[in-house]
Amino acid sequence: MGTKLIAGQNAKLSDSQLTFRLIVGNSQGASLDASAILLATTGKVSADDDFIFFNQPQHSSGAVIQKDGSTFAIDLSKVPGHLERIAFVLTVVPGLSALTSGYRFELSGNSDHFDFSGQGAGRPEKSLIVCELYRRNSDWKVKVVDQGFAGGMAPLAEHFGVEVDSDSKQEPSPTPTPAPASSKPQDKPSINLSKVTLEKKGDTISLEKKSGTFGKIHVNLNWDQPTGASKKGLFSSFLGGNQSGIDLDLGCMVELKDGSKGIVQALGKNFGSLDRAPYIFLDGDDRTGSVNQGENLYINGRHWSDIKRVMIFAFIYEGVANWAQTNGRVSINAPDQPEVEIRMDASGKDQKFCVIAMLENRNGALSISKEVNYFGSHKPADDHYDFGFQWKAGSK
Structure with missing residues (x-):
């Protein structure tokens, strides 16, 4: 005791x-x-x-x-x-x-x-x-x-x-x-605690290049697993219930300046590439909920001038469509920029697909908007945001 x-x-x-x-x-x-x-x-x-x-x-x-x-x-x-x-x-x-x-x-x-x-x-x-x-x-x-x-x-x-x-x-x-610790000249180690949280749907922040490029832009998706299942993320132990784990997948739809379009997601093994179009790469797929770092998407900021817009989304591949239970959140980090956090806090009951954020190239700046719009699947989300893909059933 x-x-x-x-x-x-x-x-x-x-x-x-x-x-x-x-x-x-x-x-x-x-x-x-x-x-x-x-x-x-x-x-x-x-x-x-x-x-x-x-x-x-x-x-x-x-x-x-x-x-x-x-x-x-x-x-x-x-x-x-x-x-x-x-x-x-x-x-x-x-x-x-x-x-x-x-x-x-x-x-x-x-x-x-x-x-x-x-x-x-x-x-x-x-x-x-x-x-x-x-x-x-x-x-x-x-x-x-x-x-x-x-x-x-x-x-x-x-x-x-x-x-x-x-x-x-x-x-x-x-x-x-x-x-x-003293007045002697020394290098000051830095601790970056800055975070911008986009609270409401439609909130937008514009990030300007500070060194000619945005460098490697890191998009991280994290969420909580129910008690009794595999867990991940901040304070996952605070959730109640004994339900099976949720496989929440991160992905994006992207449109380039030349008019070409693509999708990056684990479904269909479309992991993308940093060095060639679409200049976006999905780093694996965590289906167990055991990876504390969640799922990670990287955008090559050196090619930001080639990109028109990136729609960040998540969908529930397995598990009950209860977004409130996942406590899902996305963080977007670019070198020399404040961290941008978006929480999937709106109701999305019985909907398995969530458009979380839209990243847009506006005169070279990186504009990030909170969307958090829920849909039944990829296609209605695509129709709403007018990417124009042809869809068919797939699996991982």
Whole structure:
């Protein structure tokens, strides 16, 4: 039986290999992100490798690995000597008040079993330091922090010695970099926490080239599996029910400037190519739900001038057509640009095909619009967006 901790309490750890897990009950559709931050003796971040989150799920030492959105594997024996603390943090949009049943964490090993329950309802904060593991002499201890920050990730980042530049009008989320530990000249490692979330259908952001090209554009699809099935993605353990897994496939329809058109998807093994038309490549197909990184599509930004538009879609190849249960989300990342996130949050009951986003070449800029329109299959979606393909039944 585990030892129940209270806020501010600390306890000595016996095990070096541990699992940290966050559990949230009723999140009311809130967006939740968990991260781990490894800190130096100053209590500050010293390098970009020391920030473990969904885009960087493993520390270079192997000391902390994000197994999924809510679970971290820890090996204290691998923590580098100059790092003495590991902080686990939670960010909730629109705020902790959305967690009406509060939150819990469990920290367990072979001998150690600790848990803590915190409040959510009524709290105005948007981010939270949940707990810390810290080294004291030759021993490691756990301390419950439960410290919130009303302003979200920006003040939390500043708390850990991260300089936040909020002057940029193009990036509504901050792009912080760690502050130097001394006044001596040194390279500043950067941690990119910027994220633009397109909240409503029709919301659009335009990204301008910063170095003559967009480079490699990464489109990632992630979702949650029901409890009892294979799981993936952020906070997949928060879903209830005992249903079979869902095979959610990522793909796109593309139209080039010369009028040619194509489709990239696992169905029919049309994986595309980065080096030749359509300049888009689908990196495999995860049918098991066991790949934490989800499914990934890459666009060769060096050929963006050849592309007119790209319609990003997902469809349920196997499983019940219940999009609300998948908690599906797409992130779009281009070098030197803010991450763009789109959540499939509209109702799509009994529809197996979702048009998530439209990427358009507008005078060289990359325009990204939130669509989240649901259809019964590929063909009605194609008819709606006027690509003009001929369709027939296929399989993987």
